[in-house]
Amino acid sequence: MSGDDLFDEYATVRWEDAAPNVVRLWLDRPDRMNAYNSQMCADLRAAIDRFDRDDTVRVLVLTGAGRGFCAGGDIGGDDPRLAAELAGQLGRAQNLKHDLHAVVRDLLALDKPVIAAVNGAAVAGGLTLALTADLRVAGESAKLGDTSSRVGLLPDEGGAWLFPRVMGHGAAYRMVALGEVYGAARARELGLVDEVVPDGELAQVALDLASAFAARSPLALRVAKRLLRDGATSTLEQSFSDAALAVMFVNTSEDAQEGLRAFREKRAPDFTGH
The missing domain is CATH 1.10.12 (Lyase 2-enoyl-coa Hydratase; Chain  A, domain 2)
Incomplete structure (x- = not known):
């Protein structure tokens, strides 16, 4: 990946022209395990819109920089807006509609194919982001699940809608109620991912799959x-x-x-x- 391939207009995501007609979009807050905040949501919406409008780009690969895909909302970070939302439940419910709710809605509305390359942890809102993709390829050390109940929260980023559609009601409720996180092999059994590959091969496998999609009409x-x-x-x-x-x-x-x-x-x- 050369510097010329990256665009710097986003603060928390990176856009990479990874292959002909394929863009790789990196969640890029590695020091926070790519936990989302208000800025990341705004950057994601801008990048998704760019992908949707650009006819020269046919496939999107969504992945995370560093050791994880996305650890959910940054409830332990220094985002004052998120702290205010957590302090007031009505405020949180309203602001989420403009933040991750909007990102999930934008991703699900795309007609172009989206592939998630899940590296490391994809939990809570991070799992929701992964599930918006049409196909999910995970590295063998990936961890997927919903940890919201461990801190008394809910799967309010879209997981309550997506989880049962992917896993079925029983498995989804168990995961949410107990705050369970699964290894990649178990996640595949539950339908959370479609393919598991060695960690060192994840980026290339996802890119090869995206290139195969891009070669179709x-x-x-x-x-x-x-x-x-x-x-x-x-x-x-x-x-x-x-x-x-x-x-x-x-x-x-x-x-x-x-x-x-x-x-x-x-x-x-x-x-x-x-």
Whole structure:
């Protein structure tokens, strides 16, 4: 990673052009195990918006600098806003809507693919961030779980919605109620991660996966993601209808024609997103 690849306009995250059409976004408060504060939430929202708007970037890899992915909210740091929120419950509930709630909402709204490379701890709000990704690859020493109940708090960053959808109600409630944190192998069994790899291979495995996604038609991947997301809460007939409408413009796209030509010519397609 060269200095020319990094952009410095963010205070707590780093943007890296990691491979063609792939950006790696680093949570960058390693001295706080990448615990989020108000500034990080603002930086994440700006970077997510940049990713969403830039058609030259097709895939996002989200990871953490240093020894951890994200240790949740920085309740032990020096952020005066967070301290004020913790002192007043109504204030915390309102401000979260503008902070991590907004980040989670922005990530879940993305049609482009997102991959989380989970290194070290991803707990509480950090686990929520990881679960917004379409795929999660973890290093073998990663730790994932929710520790909110250990200090009398709640999974209020979006975990109450995401955890049962990923793990099922029983496993999610046990994790939340007991404040459990799992090793990478157990986290995979519970569905919290999709793949576990040696720590030293995590960055490359996640980047290779992102590059494989980036080589596919951006249009097809975005529409497929939307169909899968909407299909989780729609009827079969509605899913059929949505797919039929999507086919009308995806199957007639330049990418689809290129894909068919490449298949006939026995070569790799060159997709442009058109």
